[in-house]
Every structure is written in C-alpha cells, then in structure tokens.
Amino acid sequence: MPESWARPPVPRLPGTGRPPRLHDTATGERLCSAPDDVIARLYVCGITPYDATHIGHASTYLAFDTLQRVWLDAGLEVHYAQNITDVDDPLLERAEATGVPWRELADQQIDLFRGDMTALRILPPQDYVAVTEVIDEIADAVAVLLERGTAYRVPTPGTADGGAETDDVYFDIASAARTSPWRIGEESNLDRAEMLTLSAERGGDPDREGKRDALDPLLWRAAREGEPSWESVLGRGRPGWHIECSVIALKHLGHDFTVQGGGADLIFPHHDLSAGHAAALSGHPLAKVFSHAGLVAYQGEKMSKSLGNLVLVSELLQRGVPAPAIRLALLAHHYRDEWEWTQEGLDRALRRLDAWRSIRSKADGTSALDVLDQVRDRLADDLDTPGALAAIDAAAASGVDDPTLIRAIADALLGVAL
The missing domain is CATH 3.40.50.620 (HUPs)
Structure with missing residues (x-):
C-alpha cells in the first residue's frame, strides 16, 4: 500500500465541539x-x-x-x-x-x-x-x-x-x-x-x-x-x-x-x-x-484537466504564496458552492493571513472562548467556513483576551497555522 503523507499536529481546544x-x-x-x-x-x-x-x-x-x-x-x-x-x-x-x-x-x-x-x-x-x-x-x-x-x-x-x-x-x-x-x-x-x-x-x-x-x-x-x-x-x-x-x-x-x-x-x-x-x-x-x-x-x-485551465498548488507554492493563504482562499467559499479562482481572492486571503498573524492582546477585548463557540457553531452548520472566518476576522479587528487560543482555533479547526 502506498504511503500517504505526514500528519500535521492538531491542537486540543477547551471543551468539546459537536459533529456537523x-x-x-x-x-x-x-x-x-x-x-x-x-x-x-x-x-x-x-x-x-x-x-x-x-x-x-x-x-x-x-x-x-x-x-x-x-x-x-x-x-x-x-x-x-x-x-x-x-x-x-x-x-x-x-x-x-x-x-x-x-x-x-x-x-x-x-x-x-x-x-x-x-x-x-x-x-x-x-x-x-x-x-x-x-x-x-x-x-x-x-x-x-x-x-x-x-x-x-x-x-x-x-x-x-x-x-x-x-x-x-x-x-x-x-x-x-x-x-x-x-x-x-x-x-x-x-x-x-x-x-x-x-x-x-x-x-x-x-x-x-x-x-x-x-x-x-x-x-x-x-x-x-x-x-x-x-x-x-x-x-x-x-x-x-x-x-x-x-x-x-x-x-x-x-x-x-x-x-x-x-x-x-x-x-x-x-x-x-x-x-x-x-x-x-x-x-x-x-x-x-x-x-x-x-x-x-x-x-x-x-477548472479541468481536459480544458487545461488549471491553477496548480505546486506552482503557487513555487511562486512563494504561503500555504496558509491558499487554505484561506479556499475556506472563504462554502464547500458546496461553485466559484471561480481569481488573483483578487488570493490577495484577500493574503491580507486576512496578515491580519490574523497580527492579532492583538487586549484585556477588555473579545473573549477568545466566545470566538471558539462561534467558530464551532458555524462549522457544525454544514461546515460554514466563511462564517467561521468572519468570527476570527472580528476578533482580529477588535483584539482578544487570549490571542494564543485564537491561533489554536485557527490551527485545530481550520488548519491555518499562524
């Protein structure tokens, strides 16, 4: 049987989510x-x-x-x-x-x-x-x-x-x-x-x-x-x-x-x-x-092999596009939607990645536990990743009481390493 690939670590989060x-x-x-x-x-x-x-x-x-x-x-x-x-x-x-x-x-x-x-x-x-x-x-x-x-x-x-x-x-x-x-x-x-x-x-x-x-x-x-x-x-x-x-x-x-x-x-x-x-x-x-x-x-x-209008992951990576930005560009669309890959969409993902990586610690900011509840709620609803991204966007804009937990949420549930 062929080997698959290395398994990334998945952080443990407080509490327990629910199956979607x-x-x-x-x-x-x-x-x-x-x-x-x-x-x-x-x-x-x-x-x-x-x-x-x-x-x-x-x-x-x-x-x-x-x-x-x-x-x-x-x-x-x-x-x-x-x-x-x-x-x-x-x-x-x-x-x-x-x-x-x-x-x-x-x-x-x-x-x-x-x-x-x-x-x-x-x-x-x-x-x-x-x-x-x-x-x-x-x-x-x-x-x-x-x-x-x-x-x-x-x-x-x-x-x-x-x-x-x-x-x-x-x-x-x-x-x-x-x-x-x-x-x-x-x-x-x-x-x-x-x-x-x-x-x-x-x-x-x-x-x-x-x-x-x-x-x-x-x-x-x-x-x-x-x-x-x-x-x-x-x-x-x-x-x-x-x-x-x-x-x-x-x-x-x-x-x-x-x-x-x-x-x-x-x-x-x-x-x-x-x-x-x-x-x-x-x-x-x-x-x-x-x-x-x-x-x-x-x-x-x-996008299809027969038409040849392909955007290859390997070519994006070779151009220096960060892998987390590629994930964010995909997660911005609900998995069941039909949509079109554009440079504008990738640019938005790059800006989002920068914003998430720059999230501020603020004592009276948004509760990271509340953000976790929001992300879990969105993903339990037919894997609503755009809604999950929006919850973290809001936290990044306002500052949070625990940026470390926000990073763990992004990693564990969305696979985005910050």
Missing part, C-alpha cells in the same frame, strides 16, 4: 454526521494521477479535511480511506500523449500530490490505496457479482463470442435493483436522459453493443494490446472505474460508513454506481451521508 450536520446529496437534507459509535468513517475518492494537484482538487480535499477536524474536536476518532486511480484511460491517454511511461507518470504525480497535501496540512488517510495494489480483490468481487447474476459478460470487439477470458464484464443495474437496497439515480436524483448524457461525458459507454442497458457500467476490461493488464480469476485485464472504490471502501471501512465524499462531478456516474456495486456485494447501503464539494472555475470555465 451535512447536506446529503441523496435526500437534499442536512443530516447529522455523528457515527453510531465513536469512530467516524470517511471515504473520499482520490486522484487519477496526472495534472495533480489543481485548486479544484485542493478545494475538495480541504472540505473533508475540515470535516475531520470538526469530528476530532467533537471527541470522535476518524478512520479515513482514500484510493488512487493509478490505472485508467485518462492516465494512459496522457502517458501516450507525453511519451512518459504510464507507471512513471503516475508515480511522479502521486509524489507531487503528497507534497501538496503536506504543504496544505491536509490530514492524511489511514488507508491510502492504489488500485494496482488490489487488482486481485477487485477481480474476485467482480467474480462474485457474476456468480450472483448482477454482472454479465460482453465479448470484446474483435474476438469470437464465448471466450470468457477475453470478455469484458458489465454490472447489471436492473438485477441489482431487484436484489439489493439500491436503485440507480437514488443518490444523484437525475432522470434517465441526464444520466445517459453524463455517462457519455464521464467515462461511460452507453452506445456499447451487447449491453443489457445503456447505463450498465464496466466492471472489468479484458486485456487489450498495448494496455497494462493483470492476470486474475477473470483472465487478463484491469478494473473498471467505479468498482475500485466499492471494493476499497468495503474492505477498509465496511458498509454503512459515515460519509462518502468527493467533488460534485463524481455524483454521477461514479458515486451513484460505486454505491450500487457495494450494495450488490454487501446487501447494505454504502454510506449514511453522501457529501459533495462544489466545482471551481478559472478563466470563466470549470
């Missing part, structure tokens, strides 16, 4: 994120390692870093797992386009991502799992789905029918709906036409001949010439996209875990279908709360 109420994508309601016991279990989908780490990535991981910090402040333990999609079509396409071997490209980008997460003081996962480390386990899970009739084989183009080891394997969404506590669209709340459009845009193949339903997703891709593949109980091949997260999450967190997180572009098809795979395997829902971070734009378009 989080917006649940599936129901549209705010649900309590308290676990059934003292361990909050979190899964956040990791990177496909090319063009890492852009500000959109950082915004997502910072959102769920904030969630971890609020849980810890509430006296909970946190078990956090994250995958790395270190073999997939986009990575292979980038490797071919750049002439860099796919494994070398993946390793370079994973190292860069770890460095960025360390600089931003993001709390690391306890389980940081590369897909290529669990090929056998994923293949075994697909074999179980085949045996149960919730998966089926489709002959690979160019091969004769009936050669099991050269067949692709697909998930049968209709069968899964009959036999497990899951229905397609339950998380995303999209209609079929919307799902078909997004499937075509986000890695699906709705026009593939031989599928029982256009929305059935690929579970296992039989080996193709020139592509990496592994020997398994299914023959040579590699996993489809969604099944990797289902298997990794079930292995490390179990079913019905506390929160499934990721960017809003993962709601469909990735999270909807990985929840379906997990339910078909376990007989239980994947998670209690499905939480998604809004997408970040740049230069008028959603």
